[in-house]
Amino acid sequence: MYMHIMLRRGDANVSFFDLCALLKHFGFLLRIKGDHHIFCMNNVDEILNLQPKGKKAKAYQVKQVRSVFLKYGFKLEI
Numbered sequence: 711m712y713m714h715i716m717l718r719r720g721d722a723n724v725s726f727f728d729l730c731a732l733l734k735h736f737g738f739l740l741r742i743k744g745d746h747h748i749f750c751m752n753n754v755d756e757i758l759n760l761q762p763k764g765k766k767a768k769a770y771q772v773k774q775v776r777s778v779f780l781k782y783g784f785k786l787e788i
Contacts, residue, residue: 712786715776721769726762729775731757736784753784 711728714720728749734740738749738758749758756778760771778784 715772716779718776719773722766723768724767724772726765726767729760729767729772733775735786736737754778756781 711724711732715724715729730740730776733745733749736751738751738754741748741750745761747760749766751762756774758771760767760775760776764767
């Protein structure tokens with residue numbers, strides 16, 4: 711999922727569950743209020759507020775996550 715997001719392969723075709731799991735993997739804290747999944751992390755200025763669109767993540771929110779990953783140098787180690 712990480713490579714799919716970082717390579718910009720179909721932002722509208724990202725599973726909401728997988729996107730949330732990826733953020734949790736990197737250590738983001740999750741707070742849920744209704745259908746809003748709010749992710750935050752120490753030393754990261756941005757707060758990511760995600761809502762599902764059916765079972766998919768919204769494309770513009772996938773772009774926001776990618777932007778945060780690039781800005782702060784989040785990399786998935788294999």
